[in-house]
Amino acid sequence: MKCGESAFIVLYLLFAAVSGILMLVRADGKNGRRMGAAALILGAGDAFHLVPRVLDHFSSGDLTATLGIGKLVTSLTMTVFYVLLYYIWSGVFRERRRKGLTAAVWLLAALRAALCLLPQNGWLSNSADALWGTVRNVPFTALGIIVMALFFRTGSRGKRFCFVWLYILLSFLFYLPVAVGAGAVPALGMLMIPKTVCYVLILIAFLRYVTNREEAKGLSS
Numbered sequence: 647m648k649c650g651e652s653a654f655i656v657l658y659l660l661f662a663a664v665s666g667i668l669m670l671v672r673a674d675g676k677n678g679r680r681m682g683a684a685a686l687i688l689g690a691g692d693a694f695h696l697v698p699r700v701l702d703h704f705s706s707g708d709l710t711a712t713l714g715i716g717k718l719v720t721s722l723t724m725t726v727f728y729v730l731l732y733y734i735w736s737g738v739f740r741e742r743r744r745k746g747l748t749a750a751v752w753l754l755a756a757l758r759a760a761l762c763l764l765p766q767n768g769w770l771s772n773s774a775d776a777l778w779g780t781v782r783n784v785p786f787t788a789l790g791i792i793v794m795a796l797f798f799r800t801g802s803r804g805k806r807f808c809f810v811w812l813y814i815l816l817s818f819l820f821y822l823p824v825a826v827g828a829g830a831v832p833a834l835g836m837l838m839i840p841k842t843v844c845y846v847l848i849l850i851a852f853l854r855y856v857t858n859r860e861e862a863k864g865l866s867s
Contacts, residue, residue: 648703662689669856677737681852684730691723714772739800754789774829806855817844
């Protein structure tokens with residue numbers, strides 16, 4: 647099982663890195679560059695947690711603090727990823743960014759980051775405290791709901807993005823039980839695999855958009 651999970655992690659991180667670089671190279675405008683940046687931020691952030699996790703499978707050393715700090719970094723970069731998703735949605739579908747909505751996105755992202763940085767999270771001890779797992783994910787979930795709703799509203803206008811809202815929804819359904827309950831039920835951690843698959847599907851949608859130059863020009867602002 648450890649070998650299978652480790653192989654999956656390595657393949658995922660390689661895909662995120664390669665797809666991100668490819669999108670940045672092929673991008674014709676801001677939308678493509680944002681997608682490439684989102685892929686690299688997602689992969690780099692996850693690497694801080696997933697690489698130590700792989701090492702922990704095959705090492706007898708104490709990686710508790712490393713795993714905890716990795717979770718912190720992943721929490722912050724995932725927040726940035728969702729802010730980028732908001733700007734990607736606006737650019738792709740030529741939707742004017744309303745001040746109130748943009749302010750809400752940034753406020754929720756800032757609140758999430760601030761909560762993640764509080765010492766009560768116990769990152770250095772790789773704490774799985776259910777209370778703080780819930781508290782720090784309230785603004786993150788609200789941010790995810792906003793982005794999901796936006797992609798749902800405009801999904802029919804771009805075939806590459808018609809299911810992005812569903813991938814976001816499923817990713818949260820897989821992620822939240824882990825964030826809240828994995829400390830009590832470690833087996834819940836396996837839900838992170840289908841959650842990661844959801845993000846791979848989002849990156850595939852981005853990659854197809856960027857590499858299809860005619861579609862990208864037709865939808866870009």
